[in-house]
Structures are given as C-alpha cells and as structure tokens.
Amino acid sequence: MKYAMVIDQTRCIGCSACTVTCKGRYEEASFGVLRTRMLEYQTGTFPNVRLAYRKQACMHCFEPKCLPACPVKAIFRVEGSNGGMVDIDIETCIGCGMCVRACPFGAPEIDDKRRKSEKCTFCDKQVLRGKTTYCADACPVGAIAFGERDKLIADAQARVKALKAAGRTKAALFGKDSTGVMLIIDGDPKDFGLPTDGFDVSSLNWLASPFSGVMIAAAIGGAGLARYSERVKEVEAKEGK
Amino acid sequence: MVTEKHTFCNVCSANCAMKAQIVDGKIVAIKGNPDDQVGRGKLCVKGYSAWKMVYDPQRLKFPMKRTNPEKGPGVDPGFVKISWEEAFKLAGDRFRELSAKYRPESIVVACRPQDFAVRWAKAMGTPNLSRHHDTCYTTHDAMWRVTVSGTARPWTHDLENARYILSFGWDQPSKGKNMAARQYVNALAKGAKAVVVNPLLTATGAMANEWIPIKPGTDLAFILAMINIIIEENLYDKDYVEKYTTGIEDLKKAVKSYTAEWAAGITDVDAATITRIAREFATTKPAVIPSHKRDAGGPNYDNGWRVAYGFIILNALVGAIDRPGGVIFERNMKLPNLDTVFPPPEYPKNTAGRFDGGEKNKLFGSTAKYGNVVLADAILSGKPYPLKGLFVRKYNVLGFPNAPRFVEALKKLEFIAVADIMPTEIVQMADVVFPEPHFMEVEAMSNRTYNAHYPQVAYSAPVIEKLGDYKGFGSIVIGIAKAMGLGDYFPDGVNGIRLMDEQLKANGYSLDQLKASPNGLLGDPKPFTGREEFGTESKKIELYSKKLQDNGFDPFPAWKEKKEKPSKDYPLYMVITRHAAHRMSESHNNELVMQVAPECPVILNTVTAADLGIKNGDDVWVESKINKIKVKAHVVPGIRPDTVCVWHGFGHWSKDLPLAYGVGGNEGDLVYDLSAKALADRKDPTLSGLMSDMCVKVYKA
Amino acid sequence: MSFGGSCHSMDWLTSRGRAFLYAFLSTSFRDHFTLEKMQRIMNAEDLAILTSHLARLDLPEAPRVSTALAAVTAAWQKADAYQELELQKAYARLFLLPGGVHPYESIYLGNQNLLMDKPWEKVRQFYRNLGLEKDTAELHPEDHIAVELGFMSSLAYMTAAAGKGSRQDLLAIQCEFLIAHLNRWAYQLACDIRGKCCGEDFYWLVSELLDGLLTLDNQAFGEEKPQESNQKKTGREKFGQEKVKQEVVPKGRSRGRRRGSSQPLPGRLSAKDDHHAPAAGTAERT
Numbered sequence A: 001m002k003y004a005m006v007i008d009q010t011r012c013i014g015c016s017a018c019t020v021t022c023k024g025r026y027e028e029a030s031f032g033v034l035r036t037r038m039l040e041y042q043t044g045t046f047p048n049v050r051l052a053y054r055k056q057a058c059m060h061c062f063e064p065k066c067l068p069a070c071p072v073k074a075i076f077r078v079e080g081s082n083g084g085m086v087d088i089d090i091e092t093c094i095g096c097g098m099c100v101r102a103c104p105f106g107a108p109e110i111d112d113k114r115r116k117s118e119k120c121t122f123c124d125k126q127v128l129r130g131k132t133t134y135c136a137d138a139c140p141v142g143a144i145a146f147g148e149r150d151k152l153i154a155d156a157q158a159r160v161k162a163l164k165a166a167g168r169t170k171a172a173l174f175g176k177d178s179t180g181v182m183l184i185i186d187g188d189p190k191d192f193g194l195p196t197d198g199f200d201v202s203s204l205n206w207l208a209s210p211f212s213g214v215m216i217a218a219a220i221g222g223a224g225l226a227r228y229s230e231r232v233k234e235v236e237a238k239e240g241k
Numbered sequence B: 001m002v003t004e005k006h007t008f009c010n011v012c013s014a015n016c017a018m019k020a021q022i023v024d025g026k027i028v029a030i031k032g033n034p035d036d037q038v039g040r041g042k043l044c045v046k047g048y049s050a051w052k053m054v055y056d057p058q059r060l061k062f063p064m065k066r067t068n069p070e071k072g073p074g075v076d077p078g079f080v081k082i083s084w085e086e087a088f089k090l091a092g093d094r095f096r097e098l099s100a101k102y103r104p105e106s107i108v109v110a111c112r113p114q115d116f117a118v119r120w121a122k123a124m125g126t127p128n129l130s131r132h133h134d135t136c137y138t139t140h141d142a143m144w145r146v147t148v149s150g151t152a153r154p155w156t157h158d159l160e161n162a163r164y165i166l167s168f169g170w171d172q173p174s175k176g177k178n179m180a181a182r183q184y185v186n187a188l189a190k191g192a193k194a195v196v197v198n199p200l201l202t203a204t205g206a207m208a209n210e211w212i213p214i215k216p217g218t219d220l221a222f223i224l225a226m227i228n229i230i231i232e233e234n235l236y237d238k239d240y241v242e243k244y245t246t247g248i249e250d251l252k253k254a255v256k257s258y259t260a261e262w263a264a265g266i267t268d269v270d271a272a273t274i275t276r277i278a279r280e281f282a283t284t285k286p287a288v289i290p291s292h293k294r295d296a297g298g299p300n301y302d303n304g305w306r307v308a309y310g311f312i313i314l315n316a317l318v319g320a321i322d323r324p325g326g327v328i329f330e331r332n333m334k335l336p337n338l339d340t341v342f343p344p345p346e347y348p349k350n351t352a353g354r355f356d357g358g359e360k361n362k363l364f365g366s367t368a369k370y371g372n373v374v375l376a377d378a379i380l381s382g383k384p385y386p387l388k389g390l391f392v393r394k395y396n397v398l399g400f401p402n403a404p405r406f407v408e409a410l411k412k413l414e415f416i417a418v419a420d421i422m423p424t425e426i427v428q429m430a431d432v433v434f435p436e437p438h439f440m441e442v443e444a445m446s447n448r449t450y451n452a453h454y455p456q457v458a459y460s461a462p463v464i465e466k467l468g469d470y471k472g473f474g475s476i477v478i479g480i481a482k483a484m485g486l487g488d489y490f491p492d493g494v495n496g497i498r499l500m501d502e503q504l505k506a507n508g509y510s511l512d513q514l515k516a517s518p519n520g521l522l523g524d525p526k527p528f529t530g531r532e533e534f535g536t537e538s539k540k541i542e543l544y545s546k547k548l549q550d551n552g553f554d555p556f557p558a559w560k561e562k563k564e565k566p567s568k569d570y571p572l573y574m575v576i577t578r579h580a581a582h583r584m585s586e587s588h589n590n591e592l593v594m595q596v597a598p599e600c601p602v603i604l605n606t607v608t609a610a611d612l613g614i615k616n617g618d619d620v621w622v623e624s625k626i627n628k629i630k631v632k633a634h635v636v637p638g639i640r641p642d643t644v645c646v647w648h649g650f651g652h653w654s655k656d657l658p659l660a661y662g663v664g665g666n667e668g669d670l671v672y673d674l675s676a677k678a679l680a681d682r683k684d685p686t687l688s689g690l691m692s693d694m695c696v697k698v699y700k701a
Numbered sequence C: 001m002s003f004g005g006s007c008h009s010m011d012w013l014t015s016r017g018r019a020f021l022y023a024f025l026s027t028s029f030r031d032h033f034t035l036e037k038m039q040r041i042m043n044a045e046d047l048a049i050l051t052s053h054l055a056r057l058d059l060p061e062a063p064r065v066s067t068a069l070a071a072v073t074a075a076w077q078k079a080d081a082y083q084e085l086e087l088q089k090a091y092a093r094l095f096l097l098p099g100g101v102h103p104y105e106s107i108y109l110g111n112q113n114l115l116m117d118k119p120w121e122k123v124r125q126f127y128r129n130l131g132l133e134k135d136t137a138e139l140h141p142e143d144h145i146a147v148e149l150g151f152m153s154s155l156a157y158m159t160a161a162a163g164k165g166s167r168q169d170l171l172a173i174q175c176e177f178l179i180a181h182l183n184r185w186a187y188q189l190a191c192d193i194r195g196k197c198c199g200e201d202f203y204w205l206v207s208e209l210l211d212g213l214l215t216l217d218n219q220a221f222g223e224e225k226p227q228e229s230n231q232k233k234t235g236r237e238k239f240g241q242e243k244v245k246q247e248v249v250p251k252g253r254s255r256g257r258r259r260g261s262s263q264p265l266p267g268r269l270s271a272k273d274d275h276h277a278p279a280a281g282t283a284e285r286t
Helices: A017-025 A098-102 A134-138 A149-165 A202-208 A214-220 A222-238 B045-054 B084-102 B115-124 B138-149 B178-189 B203-207 B219-232 B238-244 B248-254 B260-267 B271-283 B304-317 B372-381 B403-412 B473-483 B496-505 B511-516 B546-550 B606-612 B676-681 C007-013 C016-030 C035-041 C044-056 C062-077 C081-096 C105-109 C118-129 C145-161 C164-195 C202-221 C228-245 C279-285
Strands: A003-008 A037-045 A048-056 A075-077 A086-088 A109-111 A116-118 A144-148 A171-174 A181-186 B002-008 B017-023 B026-032 B107-110 B164-168 B193-197 B210-212 B389-393 B415-420 B432-435 B444-447 B457-460 B572-577 B601-605 B619-623 B628-636 B643-647 B695-700
Touching: A003 A149, A017 A037, A017 A134, A017 B026, A017 B045, A048 A181, A048 B203, A134 A144, A144 A149, A149 A171, A149 A181, B002 B457, B026 B045, B084 B107, B084 B389, B084 B415, B084 B432, B084 B473, B107 B115, B107 B372, B115 B473, B138 B304, B138 B546, B164 B219, B164 B271, B164 B304, B178 B193, B178 B203, B193 B203, B193 B271, B219 B248, B219 B260, B219 B271, B219 B304, B238 B304, B260 B271, B372 B403, B372 B676, B415 B473, B444 B496, B457 B511, B496 B511, B601 B606, B601 B619, B606 B628, B606 B695, B628 B643, C007 C016, C007 C044, C007 C202, C016 C035, C016 C044, C016 C145, C016 C202, C044 C062, C062 C202, C081 C202, C105 C118, C105 C164, C118 C164, C145 C164, C164 C202
Parallel strands: A003 A181, B107 B389, B164 B193, B193 B210, B389 B415, B415 B432, B572 B643, B601 B628
Antiparallel strands: A003 A144, A037 A048, A075 A086, A109 A116, A171 A181, B002 B017, B017 B026, B444 B457, B572 B695, B601 B643, B619 B628, B619 B695
16 A cells, blocks of 8 residues: 555644644643744735645655765655655764755754654554544645655646636645645645656755765754764774775 | 653643643653543644653642732742641731721732632622623623623634634634644645635644735724625525524614725725625625634724624624524533532622722623733722732732733732742742642632533543642632631531532533543533524624613724824734743743743844844844833734734743743733723723734834 | 671661651651651650661761751750641742742753653652552652652661561662652752752751761662672562561551551551661550
8 A cells, every 4th residue: 555645735724733732642742842834825916816835744756866866775655655754763863954955845844852853654553453533634724745655646636627617727636746745725736835847856966975075064063963963973884895 | 661640731821631641650651632612632732842841840749828918020038938727827818908907898809700710709709809801701701691602702613614714813724722723724625725814924824815914903994894795795595693692783874984985994904805705705605703802803903802703793694603603602510609519608798899889880890701801000009998918829920911011000909918830020029928729739620611512511521640738729718718717618518629529510410420431521412403592681692782872872882093003113913822832921941841942032023123134033122111021023924014023921030930031021911900990991891901003013022 | 789888787686776866857858847746756666766777877877867867856856836737837938839949850860940850750650660659648749858768768667677687678779769860969959958058957957867868878888889689680589588578557557556666568668657767666665
C-alpha cells in the first residue's frame, strides 16, 4: 500500500487543530518548534482579496531535497511506505540545518535547544501499525485525508473538478507526481508560497553535496560547527572514507 | 496501557463529548467522541489543547487570602495559603458583615448562571447577580424571547441542509467552532451558496461565494432593505408567514421607505447587490441567516438588538425558523432546576432593585443575564446604592468593557472573593481565592444546546485525580453560605451529584445509567419535526411586536445609526475578532495555544497602513477616546481601509501568567462601559453593551 | 560495595542527623512556615546532635552546612508573629504563585514546562520499583521537592535504624536517587530560590542548606559511583522483604515508640511532617 495524505486547503479553516494535536503528541521538541504550522496567505487588493491557508509541513517528497543534503545521512525513506514517507533518525541528526536550507517547502525547523531537526514524520510509527495520522484524525472539518494514494488522488481529482464546476477555475491538485502529501489549492502555487508542481530546485543543488567546505561551515554557524565536523568525521570513519 | 475515560469539553458551552486517553493516571491525549451529535468525533483547536491547562504549573493550588490591603496592577497581594475552613469563614464573615452593615444588596455575585450560586444570592437577599451576557449575546437572547420563544434563543443551526447561507458578521468557522465549521464546510461542498457580509475577510468569507465588506455598524440598513424587497416583491414564504407569524402587514408598511438605494448610501454596498442578495435569499431554499454571539446582531453597536430582530424577521420570512436547513430550537432534555428538585426554605424578601435597574425591564429583566457592562459605574458612582462586596467566578477583569475603570471600581470594594483556576487579573484583586478544579478533574453532565437535534446528555468522569487542593464550584458556594449561617438552604444531601441524578430521573434515566453508558452518552436520535407553535402570547413569531411597543420600544427594527462615527481625531472604525485557538483570556497561558497564536495584532488594510507609515509587524498604538493599547500591526488587503480589527482579550498584567504577561493589549480597554442611566437612555430592550461602538486612531509606537 | 573511603562519611550517611536534616528541608518546602510547626520539629536535642556531628565531620562541605543550619535555626528562633506572616507570604510568593519557582522535577527537567511530564513519570517509577506509592493525603505530586526530600529522609531514618547488613542496600538506593534525580535539578532549584530572595531571608538560608546537604551527601557517597546493578537486582527484593517483615504502625499508635528504634517503613510515601520529624520521640520526652 502506498500511503498518502491530501490536504484540502479549500476546506481548511486555518484553525490550527492539526498543529496543537501534533505538538501535543510529539512533545519532545522545544516550545515553539512545530512539525506542522498554519500559514495564512492574502493576495489581491481590496475589495478583491483572496485569503487562503496552507498547512505547512513536510511534503514527503519522492525526491526529497533534504535527503542528499543531510551530511550525516540522518534522513531516510521509511521502509514499507513505498517511498511516500520521509523520516529523520533523530539520534543521528546533529541539527546542522542543512535540511532546512534544502527544503523548498520550509518544512523542517531546527530545535536550537536540542540541536535537532524537527519535521513531520507522517506519523510513520502510527501508520505502519495500521492507524491514521494524528492530524487527519483531528481535523474538525475533514480537510486532511489519509489513506491509499491512488484512491486519494481519485477523490481529490473529483473534488477539484467540482470546485472548477462551481467557478473556482484555478483549483488544482498539487504534488500529484512528486510528493507524499498533496494539496488541493484554489489559486497559483506561488500564492501559497509553493514551488511550481514538479519543482526543480536547481538553485539549491549546491547543498546536495554536504562536504563542500566554507559556505556550508558559514551556514551552520559557530555552535553547530564543532559537532558538525565531529559527526562528519564519524560518518566518514564508519564508511571507511 | 491506554485507558479511555468519557468526558466533555468545557472550554465553551458546546460541550463536545470527548474521550481522554490516560496512561497510568496521566492524560496523554484527547479525542472526540464519535457518537456525540455535537462534536461528531472531533474537537476544535481549543478542545484539543485544553488538557495542557490541567498540567499548567501556574494553576492555583490552595485557597489563599490577601494580606496587603492595597490593590491594583503591579501591587503584590501578599497572598498567604490558608485552609478551606479558614477561607470559608473569612468569606462568610465578611459577606455577613457587609450585608448587615450596608444591606444585602451591597453584595454582587458575578458568575455564569449556576443553580447553587443563584440560591446563595437569593438566600443572602441580594438581587444582584451580574453576568457577562450583555457583552456577549443578550441582544439575540432577548429578541428571541420577546418575539419568538418566550424563553431564550435557539443555539442550533441545520447548516448542513441549507442551500443559502447569509452571514452578517457570523464568523463561527474562522473561530474554529467545531460544529459550525464542519457544517459550513460540508454545506459548501454540497453546493450551498454562502454570502458573508463582514468588514473583515476571514476564513468564513474566504470560503464563501461572495465577501461583502460592509461599513461597520450598518448591517441594519442592508437587512431593512432586504425585508422591504422580499415583502414588496412577494418573495416571502406565504404558507409559513401566514401560519406561523403575525404582523406582516404592519411590518410591510413600516419598512416601505427602506429601499435598496437608501441602504446603499449607508452601507457602502451597491443597491443592485443588496437587491440581488434579497432575491437570492428569498428564493433559494432552505436559506438561513445563522447567528451566534458577537455577529452584527450582537451587543456591538447601538443598533445591535435591531439587527438581532432583523435576523429573526428575515429567517421567518423564508420559513427558516425551526425548519430543516434553518435555525432550530435545541431538542434537549428538560432538566428541573435546583429549586424544583430541592425546594428551598422561603427566601428573604428584599424590595431593593438591582444596581443596574435591569428588573424594570419587563421583557427580559427577570433573566438576570446582564450586569457586567454597568458594574464598574455602579460601584464607582455608589448609585443607586453603595456596592461593597463581590463574589466573582472566572470572570476576568480583562473581559469587562473599559477594563482599567473596572479595576478602579474593584479597588473601591471592601471585599472580593474569587473562584478561579488560574491566577488571572481578577485573582490579583481578590481578598480570598478559592481554587477550582479543571473540568478534567470533576464529575459532571452536559445537556446539549449547541447542535442538539435530539435529547442527549453527555457524562464527564473525573478523568484524573485532582492535582491540588481544589473544591468544585457548588461546594465553594455551599461552604461560604454555611459560613454565613445560611446552611438551611443547603442541607446535607443537597449537592451537584444528587441534583444530576434527580434531573436525569425526571427524564426517565439515572446518573448510574449515564455512568454505565458505554459511550458516555444517553439519548437516541429522533426524527426532526418542526414546531407548530411558538412561545409568545400569540403562539406565533411576531414580526411586528406589540409587546415591544407596549414597553416603550420600537415595535420593529426601525433604522438607527451606530452611536459613534469616524471623526477627525478618531478616524477609523474598530471591529473585534480572535484567533480560532483562543477562547477569551483563559487560553492565554496555554502552552499549546501560545505556540500557534502568541500575539494579538491589530489588522490594518494595506492602503491605510501605507498612509500611516506602518509596516507589517510594527508596534502601534490603537487609541479610543478612553484608553490606548500597544499591539503589533498585521497589514493585509482583506479589511476595509476605514476599519481596523483587534484580536480579543490579550494585554494581561498579572505577572502570574508568564506566557501571557505583557503580550499584546486588551481591546476591552478601548471599549466604553455604561452607567445605568446611559443604558436606560439607550432604549435598548435587551440591556446590552456597546462592545464595538467606538472609533479609534492608530499610530506608530 | 563501598561508599568513599572515609569512616566519617559512613558515620554521616547512617546518622539520624542526616535524616533529620532531609526531613526538615522536606517540611520547609512542603508547606508554609508556622512557629508552632518549627517548635515541634526543631527540638533542641536533635539539633544538638546534628550540630555536633557536623562539627566533627571530616568532609569539605560540613562547615558550610553547619553555618547554614545555624543561620536557619537563628532565623526561626527569633521569628515572631509578624515574621511568621511575612514568611508565609514569602512561601506563597515563592512556591504557590507562578512568579516564584516551580519546585517540580518535571518543570526543571521536562521540556514542556508542564507538570506530570516525563521526569515525573521517572520519579514515580523509582518509588514504585521499591513498592512505594504516594500517600493520598499528600497534595504535592511525586516530583515535588518536598516529596523527593521526604523520600530521602525516610530512607535515611531507616538507614540510621538498620543493621549493618541492610544499610548498604538502603544507601545504594539513596545514592542512585541522588544521582538520577536530586542532583539533576535541586541545585538549580536552590539557586533559583536564592535568586528570588535576599541573603537574610529564611528561604534563602533554607535553599543554601539544601545545596549544602546535597553537596555533603555527594561528598560522602564519594567520587566513585556505586554499582547500580546491586540496587537494581537485589535492592528491590531486599526492600520488599523488609517491608513484609516490618510492622506498619498506624500513626496514632506510633507514639511512645523509643527513639532510635527502627522507623516504620512508609508503605505510603508522604512528605508529611509526622513521617519524618521524630514526633514520637519528642512526645515521649516532654
């Protein structure tokens, strides 16, 4: 079974029930460090204004930019999820922030206190035990659908069709071919701070090589640097480099 | 091992049933109860985060007394821990002294309606129950009472079956209200049309087919024009109006002059739009104007009660009152009250009127669902008589209009007793503090009101053991009453648990049965049948109210402007909203909530902000004629350029709320309170406040 | 197994004075100051024994504890009704109202600033491994400083009363509790309390005493970590056996038991005054 989530931003009321539920369940991270956040977007000029929300969290990309960017190989695809889920091995993570810089969706966040990267894990431990994700379970308006990917895509496409028929011509399913978490949006992806579907983030590709010296060292900053180089040495040693 | 216990959320009065997951005596999560007709297995963001408050180290832990007689913001109360006996004795002695020295009516009991508190007040002989409804929804409650129900307002909407939803400031979905949001979103997905009339763009308006940014406080003109058009064009539901209403002919004459063109000049909405919406509303069935609290018909503006009446009239004209897809009276259990179950000894007679003169209102006065708007002035002016003692439960200082003046009033009182969970601002002013348990720690029962399509009660087990030396509110009231020598009113065996049992027995159930219910609920779904009769003398909905007329009020919602309009000094309208995750001020110290909504901004239009040289995120002052508050600017296009909107209720000065202390400002500081005379002069049959009827200026801090 | 090299250390660890000191601190944090209570628990004889023991003790921290104890004693002895009220206000401000400190391990070591967080679970599990549950009359949670100190005090009294054979196990438990719990947060708590009052305040002195006692105990237990395995494998069983053997004397009937005789094992854990302060002995003497 290929798991997926579809977040229907046209149903979303921006209430943050998903955020508090997620944070209540995954409480290791420090105050204010969240795996899923609610972003508000307003576009246009008064009185022709569009307001929409976006649940900002890991999209579980098929080709995650964070994965090759991680210098200590802490990020991995979850076995048994058929490529749909991306998780972080928190023990290995050194909190260097490379994934944050690599992610085109702004999903991971560094927990400075723990020096760890925090991001949505697709509730992988839940899901692989046959349960639903916490956010999908919590959403009071049913804006988060969790389940088998093909079925979800079929439902989402029907929903998009209905929205279009009701005059919302810009309605679209984002991430159909590229992410484990898809979004139904009514508007241009850029209005939601999203890269274009099938995003190409070549400008970020330099991050894909984790050992490229000075720029990265500068990016990580003082405190993380020592731990970073230590970890890199460890990993290198382990891999027999 | 995870065990589940049934409880219900007590963050708001919807009481969505929930299941608390407990691991070894500790709550690890809460979920909705799928068998509950209110929550349908879900909770809102406030409910999902409520349990963190249980474990808030800031909670009050023990009864305390004040040792520093000086009171006020920044003054250390010098609290000392005391025993419950000492706390009861202290409060009992002081209230008895004040009652003897100044007469019983010098004591005010300020709390939400609660049987034990009402009995205690009556036993003391004070008529002064002060309540928050005049800042919240009295307009709706009183107008429904007078023109439709004879009792109270309905709380249920069948939005899911509506085809046309017209909102005048009704904004429940954006505030995350579980049942309203779910129904609204589902209705839209099923193809219903929604039109949202609101100066501010929120999720409700964003999801609607149309957002109409009306000029604040002018909804009444829009509504009157709609009534006129619907009647003139014979678009109203003839069968319904004929069978279930009175006064259509009088109303027709009364609204004749209110044309769409006239309304356009007032509302800033063009006549064609008003006409079109009137026609759509009357011809798309079922259509409904939902309403909750502080929408355009709430106690916001001088014409609030007229708008509330307008909602009733429009809903009646399209046959939406107590019909599928419309506004529905809750089908719930009829629970006998405390005095019916346990008849009290005779109460002492006291001919003194209330401090706000509310009892003179023959339409609504007897409900006592008002008072907070006038309380500060009554204390400070000493009129009609001196007020000396106050008992407050969970009403915070910040919730009162003109909060700084209310603080001044509190300083003048001789004795203040407070029952609360958190060390809020009102606790800082208290002489004695009674700590209450969190709702997760007590046994309780909820009769459904919001979304009650059939009688169903929910049970709340004590989910965890009490974390501190707490007593339930009933026990607190009884303890003080006994210490005052009023024990005869509360003999042994008169308590909340037995009351629940008797109330259920009157409905053919029992508390044991409720406790044993596998899903924590009692009551089975029943098919809906609409009412044939209503609670007025005519048994009909009164579109033109003789009763209002006989009591000296306009018999229909004749046009009246809001009180204050933009001026050179205060050029901007102000409206109020809040984040979905907050519930007034009580969530402001919640660990989870403060991570998603840590600030209370003032929302400004992009153009207005540019004119004022204000950028997104700037600190700005918002100033009304009476006070100013410092908040962050949130600059967006989705608000009228002549209007600003402040999030409700921040601005805590209690240092004992570390997460909330010093964050943002309290918009209540800007709101005017009223004197009893000013209230009477307003000729408002609903005795309500003016919670947004002022203008402000905004400038960089 | 050994706890450091000095016989002075072992003297200290098995002394009633040490147990008394833990009990006193537990009581001080558990509830606010009353003259009546102080008079009841701070009896001259206990104090004299403790003071002379500290004076003879060959550990670097001993003089500091002596000084702090003397200061605390002096402070309460000169306290009058006015100061009693001032101290009660200070207690509420420091420990009951949020402007003060939150004397819970959960707040200090958890990451959420909430009660009953993971550290609380661990403390509770520690007690449970020994077959102990918190007394229902105890209003503070298991990780409140008063309860943790009360636990140490109970064990210390038992150690003082126990024969040589069972001392080792009891001390192993205390050492482990110190390392796993108190050492990790109580120093910071003491520091925070001192930060919120000035040098002459009663609670400043009490937290100084707390800091001193913990340091002293750590010195007594020595640099060397005791072998944890002993406690884990056998400590629990031994403890449990003892519990069976011990006659649990109800509070009311414990009066008149001889001082120095073995204390009843607190099957219910409580930081209540009566548990720790040698109320029985006092009653007999007067």
